[in-house]
Amino acid sequence: MPVIEQRPTEVLRRVRELHQSGVDAACVQRQHEATRLLRRGIRLLDTIHPVAPEHQDDWLRVRIRLLTTLAFSEAEVVGLAKGLVRLDDVRTAIERFEDPAVRAELTAPVNHNRGLLLMGGGRNEDSIACFDAALAYREEQLAATPEPVPAQVVESLLNTLATRGLAYTRLGRVKRAREDLTRGIKLAEKYELRVTVAEIRRHLGALERRIGNVPAALRCFDESERTYGALGAEVPTQLRRERVEALLAAGLSDEAGMHLDEILPRLRQEQSNTRELGDAELFRAEAALMSGDLDLARGLAESARRRMRRWGCQTCVANATIIGLRADTADALRAGEIPAGLPARALRHARAMAAPRLAEQATVAKMLTVRLETRRGNLRRASTLLAEIPRPGQLTPIDHRMLRRLCRAELAVARDDRRTALGEIRAGLAELDRVRDRMGGLELVSGTALHGRELGELAVRLVLGGEDPRRLFDWLERTRAQTYRYEPQAQAEDPELAECVAEIRGLTQSIHQARHEGHPTAAARARRADLLREAHRMGWHTGNWGKPRPVAKMDEVAARLGDRALISFAASADELVAVVVLDGGASIIRLGSAEQAAESARMLNVDLNAMAPDHTPPPLAEVIMTSARRQAERLDAQLVRPLLAVTGERDLVIVPTGGLYAVPWGVLPSLHYRPTVVAPSATAWLSAELAEAGRARKVVLVRGPGLPAARAEIDKLATHYRASKQLAGAGATATAVLPAVDGAKLAHIAAHGAHEPENALFSRLELADGAMFAHEMAGLARPPRQVVLAACELALNRIRPGDEALGFASALLASGSQTVIAPLSKVGDQSSAAAMDDYHRALAGGASPAVALADAIAVDPMRRPFVCLGAG
Numbered sequence: 001m002p003v004i005e006q007r008p009t010e011v012l013r014r015v016r017e018l019h020q021s022g023v024d025a026a027c028v029q030r031q032h033e034a035t036r037l038l039r040r041g042i043r044l045l046d047t048i049h050p051v052a053p054e055h056q057d058d059w060l061r062v063r064i065r066l067l068t069t070l071a072f073s074e075a076e077v078v079g080l081a082k083g084l085v086r087l088d089d090v091r092t093a094i095e096r097f098e099d100p101a102v103r104a105e106l107t108a109p110v111n112h113n114r115g116l117l118l119m120g121g122g123r124n125e126d127s128i129a130c131f132d133a134a135l136a137y138r139e140e141q142l143a144a145t146p147e148p149v150p151a152q153v154v155e156s157l158l159n160t161l162a163t164r165g166l167a168y169t170r171l172g173r174v175k176r177a178r179e180d181l182t183r184g185i186k187l188a189e190k191y192e193l194r195v196t197v198a199e200i201r202r203h204l205g206a207l208e209r210r211i212g213n214v215p216a217a218l219r220c221f222d223e224s225e226r227t228y229g230a231l232g233a234e235v236p237t238q239l240r241r242e243r244v245e246a247l248l249a250a251g252l253s254d255e256a257g258m259h260l261d262e263i264l265p266r267l268r269q270e271q272s273n274t275r276e277l278g279d280a281e282l283f284r285a286e287a288a289l290m291s292g293d294l295d296l297a298r299g300l301a302e303s304a305r306r307r308m309r310r311w312g313c314q315t316c317v318a319n320a321t322i323i324g325l326r327a328d329t330a331d332a333l334r335a336g337e338i339p340a341g342l343p344a345r346a347l348r349h350a351r352a353m354a355a356p357r358l359a360e361q362a363t364v365a366k367m368l369t370v371r372l373e374t375r376r377g378n379l380r381r382a383s384t385l386l387a388e389i390p391r392p393g394q395l396t397p398i399d400h401r402m403l404r405r406l407c408r409a410e411l412a413v414a415r416d417d418r419r420t421a422l423g424e425i426r427a428g429l430a431e432l433d434r435v436r437d438r439m440g441g442l443e444l445v446s447g448t449a450l451h452g453r454e455l456g457e458l459a460v461r462l463v464l465g466g467e468d469p470r471r472l473f474d475w476l477e478r479t480r481a482q483t484y485r486y487e488p489q490a491q492a493e494d495p496e497l498a499e500c501v502a503e504i505r506g507l508t509q510s511i512h513q514a515r516h517e518g519h520p521t522a523a524a525r526a527r528r529a530d531l532l533r534e535a536h537r538m539g540w541h542t543g544n545w546g547k548p549r550p551v552a553k554m555d556e557v558a559a560r561l562g563d564r565a566l567i568s569f570a571a572s573a574d575e576l577v578a579v580v581v582l583d584g585g586a587s588i589i590r591l592g593s594a595e596q597a598a599e600s601a602r603m604l605n606v607d608l609n610a611m612a613p614d615h616t617p618p619p620l621a622e623v624i625m626t627s628a629r630r631q632a633e634r635l636d637a638q639l640v641r642p643l644l645a646v647t648g649e650r651d652l653v654i655v656p657t658g659g660l661y662a663v664p665w666g667v668l669p670s671l672h673y674r675p676t677v678v679a680p681s682a683t684a685w686l687s688a689e690l691a692e693a694g695r696a697r698k699v700v701l702v703r704g705p706g707l708p709a710a711r712a713e714i715d716k717l718a719t720h721y722r723a724s725k726q727l728a729g730a731g732a733t734a735t736a737v738l739p740a741v742d743g744a745k746l747a748h749i750a751a752h753g754a755h756e757p758e759n760a761l762f763s764r765l766e767l768a769d770g771a772m773f774a775h776e777m778a779g780l781a782r783p784p785r786q787v788v789l790a791a792c793e794l795a796l797n798r799i800r801p802g803d804e805a806l807g808f809a810s811a812l813l814a815s816g817s818q819t820v821i822a823p824l825s826k827v828g829d830q831s832s833a834a835a836m837d838d839y840h841r842a843l844a845g846g847a848s849p850a851v852a853l854a855d856a857i858a859v860d861p862m863r864r865p866f867v868c869l870g871a872g
Helices: 003-026 031-046 053-077 081-093 100-120 124-144 149-172 176-188 192-210 214-229 237-249 253-270 275-291 294-311 314-337 340-353 358-376 379-388 399-414 418-436 443-467 469-479 494-516 522-540 554-562 593-609 618-647 660-661 682-690 710-718 734-741 773-778 808-816 829-846 849-858
Strands: 487-489 547-548 565-573 574-581 587-591 652-655 676-678 699-703 725-728 745-752 765-767 770-773 786-790 798-800 804-806 819-823 866-871
Touching: 003 031, 003 053, 003 418, 031 192, 031 399, 053 081, 081 100, 100 124, 100 149, 100 773, 124 149, 124 275, 149 176, 149 192, 149 676, 176 192, 192 214, 192 237, 214 237, 237 399, 253 275, 275 314, 314 340, 314 487, 340 358, 340 660, 358 379, 358 399, 379 399, 379 593, 399 418, 399 443, 399 734, 418 443, 418 469, 443 469, 443 565, 443 765, 469 554, 469 565, 469 574, 469 587, 469 682, 494 522, 494 770, 554 565, 554 587, 554 682, 565 593, 565 682, 574 593, 574 618, 587 593, 593 618, 652 682, 676 849, 682 866, 699 734, 710 745, 710 829, 725 734, 734 745, 734 770, 745 829, 770 773, 773 808, 773 866, 786 798, 786 808, 786 829, 808 819, 808 866, 819 849, 849 866
Parallel strands: 565 652, 652 676, 676 866, 699 725, 699 745, 745 786, 786 819
Antiparallel strands: 487 547, 565 574, 574 587, 765 770, 798 804, 819 866
């Protein structure tokens, strides 16, 4: 064959190679490189134009592909207008085909791609018409194609349908978005395109997240991931990223951070310079920012920003910039000194983020400027900038809404307009309540409080300055422990979660057995860790919470207290105060340093843990006892004695804050023999007090494995009750205990236990068949009215922002149990058995839980660090 006839074929082959190289570069966000390769391909293609008739169609199709890919690269590098011009060139090329059917076939993807470019440029409304035109052709094509329909025909339609759903999502047209995505899932299921089902369900999850329905979003992401797993396909990075976004939207920054900490080392080792690594660093920076680790947030954001700049991703660069700005702003506000250049830098970034797709980032940068200018006293400047911030729309993230409210409140404070400031805070917290009301599991409900943390802190600071105890009480109840406001309701068991927990329990037994026999356990422990993460994730969207109860008013609480006194602690900066409610009135007592009290509580727990073993050598026990008494004396002097002049000899209801949740109150000298109840909020205490007692009379006594003293303990306890159901030895399994305690008046469980600070609802009791988790008892249809946990540390809580306490005992309270008796630190088996015998003797004799426990603790306070939680 003559050389002259071979040349077009060879050129077309080379051009196709350049096109593929350009696509590869674009896929990893190297847009400048992609643009250069694609332009070279066009120039090479033009060297054989005009082309012989037999190569004409090939030449046009290659040109169309080059121009289409180049349109997206140039839109990123040069601007949207240039990308749209390139697509106009594609239309011109299409017109050169004589066959109308070919022209229609090629025009549909042009309409789709034009819609994509317009979406990327923030012109979502304009993009809809393009997607409509593409869909019209693809609907006709599907209708005209005989069965079996090729997968490519259906996938093209589904691609456009799902993308239009995303455009509707961005426009806030939720109904239309849901219609497109739901129809897409049904079509994909009909044609058995399971990967496409997973992909569109991910889009539906993104829609749910955008409208604030985080449980539904997480459910979609989980279903999508399970589909990929069943197909043996790799889970897309985008799915992992959107799940992290949902966790952050719910305030679960620690959970998101732990998830990312697991994958970042692998990404850094395997993919040292990829977009996926940059995304992971960016989200980890955001999680660190929300958790208050500003240095980590700043460092990761800067690393991510450098990576994103190399790839030309403007949105990612803007997100990283915002995180750095927020960290710098938080540092400056905390220090009380605003560097002169910081507000100007924040505003400069806001003005530079002019593209429509960066509108949210620009708004945040402007709001940060408002906060900084307000703190510097430039109120006119702050007010002018605040007026430029748009009102939030339906899809505005909750943290942006809270930041806007905070800006308005702080500006009002700077103008000495406390009334307006408190009005803004009240409105912001009401918005947050509406988001919280849609959450599922306890973790999501409690985590959401993070977004209103600064609003709540500002409210307490403002009201505390006014020396009005009634008003301070109301605001404390409004801002803390919202988890416990929700009425529990029965819910059908999630079979997937139940299966997962059953496997965890089985593996736990296998691990114990293997250790006993000297066999390796690494594989089983790794599998168990994976299952724990999976079960925890399922719990995010599995909840049994009904409508919210109203926040308790002080007069309601005072009326129920009778002769008792309620002490509600609060901290503002490092100042610790107590609101004391009694005899229908209230007073504020200032108690010094909150940090000092929290440190004393921590040290006391360290000593109590060290002293817990039954057979500690006497000389060592005496040293530890001396230290524990010293810490207890310090706490007593700071927290209790200043209150005695007001409370007198009254029984106490204590609402702690922060580190005070770790105080075993009965150990403090002034509270020996003093009936004391601990509650996460006055609202939670009142709800527990007013809960119907019911007609249950069942008493259940449980003895778990590995407790030598518990055998005698359970036998003794049984003598205090006319009738009781006893589960011990091999019969004390989780599968037997759970139905037994459902609906009980009293459930006493003596078992080894462990508090999981990073996963509170998976704090556990060790029974004969493995662990029984907090979330299982919390999920009972009729939780026991009173639960006694004669196990180590199960009154401990993980304290979230807003004094949201999560742990084994608190999960039971939130789920409907009225009273929980549990230790705050480790307890020796013999000490626990003796304390519980004393407790149940008094309880069976007619004493209230608080009175019975106070008397039992006072016999040997340092070795009986139990607390009475809920109602007493």
